[in-house]
Amino acid sequence: MYDSGKVITGLAIFVAIICFPLWYNVINGAERIPIPLMPKDQKKCVAPSDYMRKSHMVLLNDWRDEVVRTGEREFQVIDGKKYEKSLQNGCMNCHQSREKFCTSCHTYAAVTPYCWDCHVEPKEMN
């Protein structure tokens, strides 16, 4: 085979360039998974944290339908504590920082939900 050295070098350079985003992130340390800020004074949420991590959007969507469309606005009672079925009046009572709780993960996962186009976050009230 002619010029095998050149071909292999060329291939190596090609692969390195193609993988640029990967090693760029490794060098810059951007691969760190964000840790959302949890409320200090609360131990429990409305559902197990594993479920909340994966499916909080499902829960929020169900709540939305129940509250807006069927009028089932009653509080959820879990272990004797009442939770309002509401993002801004329920969830944000414990998770007070949208920036450190919601946005940190959403940015990492590159999703931009438009909840806050209408719902009011606690910080805006100050």
Next chain:
Amino acid sequence: MDVKRRKFLKIAGLSAVAGVAAPSAFNMLLKGDAVASSGGGHAEKTENTGHAAKAEPKGIQYGLVIDVKKITHTKGLAEKCIDACHTEHNVPDFGNPKDEIKWLWVDDYEHSFPEHSHHQKNDALHEMQFMLLCNHCEKPSCVRACPTKATFKNKDGIVMMDYHRCIGCRFCMAACPYGARSFNWRNPREQYANGNFKFYKKPLNPEFPTRMRGVVEKCNFCAKRLSKGMMPSCVEACGNTGAMVFGDINDPKSEISKVLRENYTIQRKPASGTYPSVFYII
């Protein structure tokens, strides 16, 4: 060649029409939906005189009676009601009529009751303040017109809006005979580059969301307050003046039914056949 193509298109067109129309027409007949989509839908003879020709009511239908004289003669009451409503629901005030959003507002007799005779009308009517809002009609045309079901009638007879679903097509605005809906041309809340917010009406009620550009909004009879056993904000603002009475108009024992029986009331544009649930004592 040409003839062949035309023939082919004809056959294809015909079979497409037959293929699409036949099953859906059949289904419609099976389900008895045909009446609903053909516009009429009233079992009773529509005499178009508001509640006069109504069938036996069923379920809850919340309604509002507004005593126009009391509103007009109690100074500042109308403004107080509007402010209570608009503050409660974060209705923005852009300060210009073009962008105006209104849930509750006042207008004069001519504009409120255009179908009534205006020939040499009663002098006192000139100065009256008519409080206008969504009528939460029993047969709301806005609900029919909305293609996404963003506008719907809830179990309490309230015509609700699900802003998450509204695509801003404004069919509902065209369908509502009362001009009860407003379109958001602008965002009521804006975030500046420095992270600060501007809301086009102070104060911002933290309990209630705002809307966003591109959706339609209107009065919701304070559905959230009702669920907590409270009265709508405007009714509460009237205090014990008795200028507004709210309740279930289908319940003969309710206070509003009593008020309706004891007073002569009129509704807006009864001929439109939507059966408004807001009544005026004049």
